[in-house]
Every structure is written in C-alpha cells, then in structure tokens.
Amino acid sequence: xxxxxxxxxxxxxxxxxxxxxxxxxxxxxxxxxxxxxxxxxxxxxxxxxxxxxxxxxxxxxxxxxxxxxxxxxxxxxxxxxxxxxxxxxxxxxxxxxxxxxxxxxxxxxxxxxxxxxxxxxxxxxxxxxxxxxxxxxxxxxxxxxxxxxxxxxxxxxxxxxxxxx
Amino acid sequence: xxxxxxxxxxxxxxxxxxxxxxxxxxxxxxxxxxxxxxxxxxxxxxxxxxxxxxxxxxxxxxxxxxxxxxxxxxxxxxxxxxxxxxxxxxxxxxxxxxxxxxxxxxxxxxxxxxxxxxxxxxxxxxxxxxxxxxxxxxxxxxxxxxxxxxxxxxxxxxxxxxxxx
DNA sequence: CGCCGAACTGCATAAGTATGCAGTCGAGTT
DNA sequence: AACTCGACTGCATACTTATGCAGTTCGGCG
Numbered sequence: 001x002x003x004x005x006x007x008x009x010x011x012x013x014x015x016x017x018x019x020x021x022x023x024x025x026x027x028x029x030x031x032x033x034x035x036x037x038x039x040x041x042x043x044x045x046x047x048x049x050x051x052x053x054x055x056x057x058x059x060x061x062x063x064x065x066x067x068x069x070x071x072x073x074x075x076x077x078x079x080x081x082x083x084x085x086x087x088x089x090x091x092x093x094x095x096x097x098x099x100x101x102x103x104x105x106x107x108x109x110x111x112x113x114x115x116x117x118x119x120x121x122x123x124x125x126x127x128x129x130x131x132x133x134x135x136x137x138x139x140x141x142x143x144x145x146x147x148x149x150x151x152x153x154x155x156x157x158x159x160x161x162x163x164x165x
Numbered sequence: 166x167x168x169x170x171x172x173x174x175x176x177x178x179x180x181x182x183x184x185x186x187x188x189x190x191x192x193x194x195x196x197x198x199x200x201x202x203x204x205x206x207x208x209x210x211x212x213x214x215x216x217x218x219x220x221x222x223x224x225x226x227x228x229x230x231x232x233x234x235x236x237x238x239x240x241x242x243x244x245x246x247x248x249x250x251x252x253x254x255x256x257x258x259x260x261x262x263x264x265x266x267x268x269x270x271x272x273x274x275x276x277x278x279x280x281x282x283x284x285x286x287x288x289x290x291x292x293x294x295x296x297x298x299x300x301x302x303x304x305x306x307x308x309x310x311x312x313x314x315x316x317x318x319x320x321x322x323x324x325x326x327x328x329x330x
Numbered sequence: 331c332g333c334c335g336a337a338c339t340g341c342a343t344a345a346g347t348a349t350g351c352a353g354t355c356g357a358g359t360t
Numbered sequence: 361a362a363c364t365c366g367a368c369t370g371c372a373t374a375c376t377t378a379t380g381c382a383g384t385t386c387g388g389c390g
Contacts, residue, residue, distance in 0.1 A: 014367090014368075032345085032346060032347090033346070033347065034345095034346080047369080047370090048369080048370055048371080049346085049347075049348095049370095050347090050348080050349080050369075050370060050371075050372095051368085051369060051370075052347095053346095053347055053348055053349085054348085054349090054368090054369090056230070056347090057230040057234075057235075057348085060229070060230060061230075062227050062228070062229055063227070063228035063229075063235075064225070064227055064228075065221070065222040065225060065226075069222075069378080070222075070228075070346090070377085070378080100296065102269060102296055102308060102310065103269070105269075105308060107296045107297035107308060109297060112241075134299055135299075136281075136284065136298070136299035136300050136301075137281060137284070137285075137300065138288070139288075139297045139298060139299050141297075141299050141306070141308070179337090179338075197375085197376065197377085198376070198377065199376080212339080212340090213339080213340055213341080214340095214376085214377075214378095215339075215340060215341075215342095215377090215378080215379080216338085216339060216340075217377095218376095218377055218378055218379085219338090219339090219378085219379090221377090222378085228377095234348080235347085235348085235376090
C-alpha cells in the first residue's frame with residue numbers, strides 16, 4: 001500500500017486560492033467567511049463557506065476583535081518564497097516597523113522575534129551597500145559601506161515597504 | 166448632561182473576572198466560550214456565554230487554530246510607562262554589571278543570558294535618546310541618537326542602578 | 331426619598347463557523 | 361480501459377459566537 005509516489009494536489013486551484021485569501025485578508029477588512037466567499041467568487045474562485053472555513057484553518061488565520069466586531073488577520077509569518085527580493089519585500093512589509101540610519105548604521109525595528117528573519121532576507125539580497133547585518137530579537141543592525149551607500153539603502157528599503165504585492 | 170463626575174462600575178465583579186479569564190486562557194487550553202463559562206463558574210463567577218463573549222471582545226483575545234481546532238489566546242501584554250520604567254530599573258539593578266559608551270554605541274554588560282531581558286526593558290522605555298538596542302547573550306548594544314544623547318543616557322542609566330525601588 | 335441614568339447581565343435568537351458524509355476528479359496502476 | 365486512492369469540495373447541519381432587548385443594581389441628584 002506504499003506504492004504510489006504521488007504527492008500533489010487533487011483537482012483544485014487551492015494554492016492560488018490560498019494566495020488570494022492571504023492577499024484579501026492583508027489588503028482589506030474581512031469580517032466574516034461570507035465576506036471572503038463573496039470576494040473570492042468575484043475573483044473567479046467559486047467556493048463556499050465550508051471550503052473557506054477549511055482554508056482559514058490551513059492558513060492559520062487569526063480572528064481578532066476591533067471596534068466593529070470580529071475580523072480576520074493574516075498570521076505574522078509566511079514561509080518559503082522563491083526570489084529573495086520578493087522575500088525581502090514581504091519581510092519588510094510584514095515585519096518591519098521602522099527603519100532609520102545613524103551614520104553608517106541602519107536600525108531596523110521589527111515585530112518581536114522577527115529580526116532574524118528580516119536580517120536573513122537582507123543578507124540574502126546581497127546588497128552592494130551592505131557590509132553585514134546583526135539580528136537581535138526585534139532589531140536588525142545593518143552596517144552600510146559608506147554614507148552614500150547608507151542613504152541609498154534607506155531609500156531602497158523604505159520604498160519596498162510601499163510597493164504592492 | 167455632563168454633570169455627574171462619576172465614573173465607576175456598575176454592580177459587577179467584572180475586573181476580577183477579566184483577570185480570571187486572562188489567567189485561564191494563558192494557563193490552559195480554552196477552546197470555546199462554554200469552556201470558559203464552566204471554568205469561571207467553578208471559580209465562583211456565575212456568568213453565561215453572552216457575558217463571556219463580551220469579555221473576550223473587551224480583552225482583545227485572539228482566536229487561533231491548532232491541530233485540534235479553534236482556541237483562544239491572550240494578546241501580548243502592554244505595560245504603561247510607570248511599570249515599564251520600574252521594570253527597567255529592576256532589570257538594571259539585578260542583572261547589569263557595567264555600562265560604557267564608545268561614541269554612539271553603548272555597551273551594557275549583563276549577567277549571562279540576561280541581555281535580552283535588559284534590552285527588552287530598554288526598548289520598552291522608549292527613551293528619546295535611544296535609536297535601538299541589540300541584545301546578545303550577556304551584552305546589549307545600545308545605539309544612541311547623538312553624542313549628547315549618549316552622554317545623557319549614560320548618566321541616566323547609571324543613576325538608575327542606585328535609585329531605590 | 332423617589333427619580334434618572336450608567337454599568338452590567340441574562341435570555342432568546344440571529345449570525346457565523348466547523349464538520350460528517352458522500353460525491354467528483356485525476357494521477358498512477360493493473 | 362477500468363480500478364484504486366487520495367485530495368478536494370459542497371451540502372446540510374451541528375456547534376459556537378454575537379447581540380437586541382429588557383431587567384437589575386447602584387450612585388448621584390432634585
């Protein structure tokens with residue numbers, strides 16, 4: 001009964017749908033699973049609430065309360081991305097709370113525990129301007145090669161936090 | 166209609182109940198509001214699911230999924246300025262062995278393993294003078310915003326190690 | 331002292347979410 | 361081609377959570 005080396009998916013657009021769900025939840029306010037169903041249908045994902053309920057569990061979405069009632073949020077982390085740049089962009093958008101430079105030193109504030117991830121993404125990107133990084137728990141120290149380099153870096157990183165997916 | 170300077174509560178043990186709820190959620194696995202109702206009743210808080218639902222919103226509890234289904238989690242605590250300062254004072258008195266500055270960089274030597282705690286306390290205090298901190302195992306690197314800032318910081322931190330509780 | 335309004339709660343129920351079950355689809359096998 | 365198996369889904373429904381409304385309690389005030 002071991003036999004089949006199979007693996008993959010069934011007859012589904014599941015991965016794409018999951019990406020869409022994450023984007024929706026990050027992008028706007030989703031209060032109910034029906035909201036999600038509606039948005040997904042609008043985007044040519046014909047699904048029902050039951051499936052969305054399962055998707056939400058699989059994606060590990062959080063349900064939180066704000067002034068207007070419960071809503072869904074994306075989890076803090078996301079794994080495996082192909083291109084390091086995309087990964088860095090994501091890391092910045094998702095985990096970075098602020099960036100500032102003092103002379104050659106860049107201080108990147110992140111969500112608690114996320115500094116290693118962000119630092120890793122930075123390292124991976126192999127910026128010419130970066131000599132190296134040190135990641136603590138919620139702060140990454142970036143050492144720039146020169147002042148102009150620091151300036152370029154700041155601009156570049158800041159712009160990343162605003163580009164869209 | 167402004168008149169009454171009043172404020173207080175109604176006829177309730179609400180605050181105590183809220184504390185109990187937080188303790189319960191932090192301490193064990195609470196999967197449903199009924200779980201909570203049961204535990205609360207056991208502890209002499211006669212409430213119903215409706216009230217618990219409201220409490221959960223007020224406390225900002227999170228609903229997450231694990232392998233066994235949805236459950237509640239407590240949000241990460243938030244401290245006020247007073248508590249934060251006290252926390253820093255304690256951290257310094259108990260775990261810090263020495264502080265020195267080299268230019269904009271402050272090096273704080275701590276007992277082994279205590280750097281993250283001290284760094285956290287420093288971050289929490291949100292000193293104007295501090296750009297950020299990075300904690301290793303027994304050393305915290307503090308980056309000051311300027312030289313005067315560094316100097317002020319040194320004085321301030323040193324004085325803290327001597328104030329009493 | 332009786333009235334008034336705010337805080338708080340339970341009840342009943344609306345609103346929303348999770349899930350057992352049965353059916354579909356495709357890939358790999360026989 | 362027919363069979364088998366696992367991934368995936370919708371339906372119907374059980375289960376949970378949220379909330380409109382009405383009632384209680386308490387403190388302040390006329």
